[in-house]
Amino acid sequence: MVSIFSLPRIRRSLPFPPRPDPEMPAPQCASCNKARAALRRPRLGQALCGTCFCAAFEAEVLHTVVAGRLLPPGAVVAVGASGGKDSTVLAHVLRELAPRLGISLRLVAVDEGIGGYRDAALAAVRRQAARWELPLTVVAYADLFGGWTMDAVARSTAGSGRSRSCCTFCGVLRRRALEEGARLVGATHVVTGHNADDMAETVLMNFLRGDAGRLARGGGLGSPGEGGALPRCRPLQLASQKEVVLYAHFRRLDYFSEECVYAPEAFRGHARDLLKRLEAARPSAVLDLVHSAERLALAPAARPPPPGACARCGALASRALCQACALLDGLNRGRPRLAIGKGRRGLDEDGPPREAEPEPSGPPASEPVPAF
Ligand code: SF4
Numbered sequence: 001m002v003s004i005f006s007l008p009r010i011r012r013s014l015p016f017p018p019r020p021d022p023e024m025p026a027p028q029c030a031s032c033n034k035a036r037a038a039l040r041r042p043r044l045g046q047a048l049c050g051t052c053f054c055a056a057f058e059a060e061v062l063h064t065v066v067a068g069r070l071l072p073p074g075a076v077v078a079v080g081a082s083g084g085k086d087s088t089v090l091a092h093v094l095r096e097l098a099p100r101l102g103i104s105l106r107l108v109a110v111d112e113g114i115g116g117y118r119d120a121a122l123a124a125v126r127r128q129a130a131r132w133e134l135p136l137t138v139v140a141y142a143d144l145f146g147g148w149t150m151d152a153v154a155r156s157t158a159g160s161g162r163s164r165s166c167c168t169f170c171g172v173l174r175r176r177a178l179e180e181g182a183r184l185v186g187a188t189h190v191v192t193g194h195n196a197d198d199m200a201e202t203v204l205m206n207f208l209r210g211d212a213g214r215l216a217r218g219g220g221l222g223s224p225g226e227g228g229a230l231p232r233c234r235p236l237q238l239a240s241q242k243e244v245v246l247y248a249h250f251r252r253l254d255y256f257s258e259e260c261v262y263a264p265e266a267f268r269g270h271a272r273d274l275l276k277r278l279e280a281a282r283p284s285a286v287l288d289l290v291h292s293a294e295r296l297a298l299a300p301a302a303r304p305p306p307p308g309a310c311a312r313c314g315a316l317a318s319r320a321l322c323q324a325c326a327l328l329d330g331l332n333r334g335r336p337r338l339a340i341g342k343g344r345r346g347l348d349e350d351g352p353p354r355e356a357e358p359e360p361s362g363p364p365a366s367e368p369v370p371a372f
């Protein structure tokens with residue numbers, strides 16, 4: 001069996017796995033040599049049975065957490081649970097690993113107030129919490145942000161109800177809501193389900209916008225918790241989206257797979273399309289992008305001044321108000337575009353702002369599973 005400690009190097013050096021011939025019988029699992037292989041790992045090309053694949057996937061996440069010192073023993077971990085495949089897989093894997101890591105888990109779900117989408121996703125989170133016997137707390141934008149829901153924000157920003165800026169607003173507010181929810185349940189750490197493909201998309205978006213500051217800050221597996229914020233990390237950051245789908249498939253996880261109604265408008269979709277084309281030509285493109293962001297550093301002259309504290313809420317802020325307070329301020333004054341205008345006045349439209357990580361709305365669960 002491949003040592004998990006040499007995986008990043010091996011992942012980048014192996015060729016893309018050959019397409020299996022549907023006429024050929026499935027080979028033996030390369031790990032246990034007992035069962036028939038049920039899949040070929042998308043990057044490594046290794047033929048594994050479902051049980052050995054899930055064990056390898058969990059071992060790799062464990063390695064990411066331990067090697068990166070992401071979650072120390074005794075940590076109370078708030079898992080940002082959206083009901084989607086990534087956070088479902090993350091919660092399941094961490095639940096499996098919790099005894100070995102010495103951590104305890106709390107599910108925190110955010111209700112953005114998106115009609116026809118979030119209610120069904122939250123139902124999936126409630127089923128997971130009940131099945132896995134994990135405490136669940138739901139925090140709602142409407143309660144936290146003076147009655148603003150995402151649907152109300154969309155109406156206010158565009159009039160059409162489906163503004164291009166929705167994910168920009170949502171990313172900022174969602175991050176704040178998750179932080180509030182995590183504090184409510186007494187968490188010491190926050191984890192989110194971003195996978196390698198999500199991270200590569202973010203790197204590409206930052207490149208396409210020429211945003212060196214975000215590029216340099218976007219590397220690493222998380223943030224240590226600057227300015228009094230809880231430390232955050234992304235334990236699935238080195239796991240490919242295909243393998244997240246495979247893990248959910250073989251563990252028979254119940255998750256919600258519909259796309260958010262505002263997602264088609266987001267710039268992220270263009271980065272996703274571009275990444276898929278790049279990956280077809282160069283299978284290691286996703287991880288190469290993630291690793292390249294880890295190594296980027298800003299030249300001293302290009303570094304922005306160190307952030308201060310928001311005059312209203314005390315959170316980290318590069319201007320007088322943090323992004324969440326600036327957005328809410330603009331909304332309450334009926335001038336939301338002031339807060340999201342292009343350039344240095346505010347946030348860039350459609351992009352994850354400095355402190356925001358819009359929830360990726362990945363491909364539906366119907367993505368083909370490379371099984372034999
Ligand atoms: Fe919010 Fe995600 Fe929907 Fe964008 S796609 S509006 S970030 S839930």
Ligand code: ZN
Binds near residue numbers: 315322323324325326
């Ligand atoms: Zn603030």
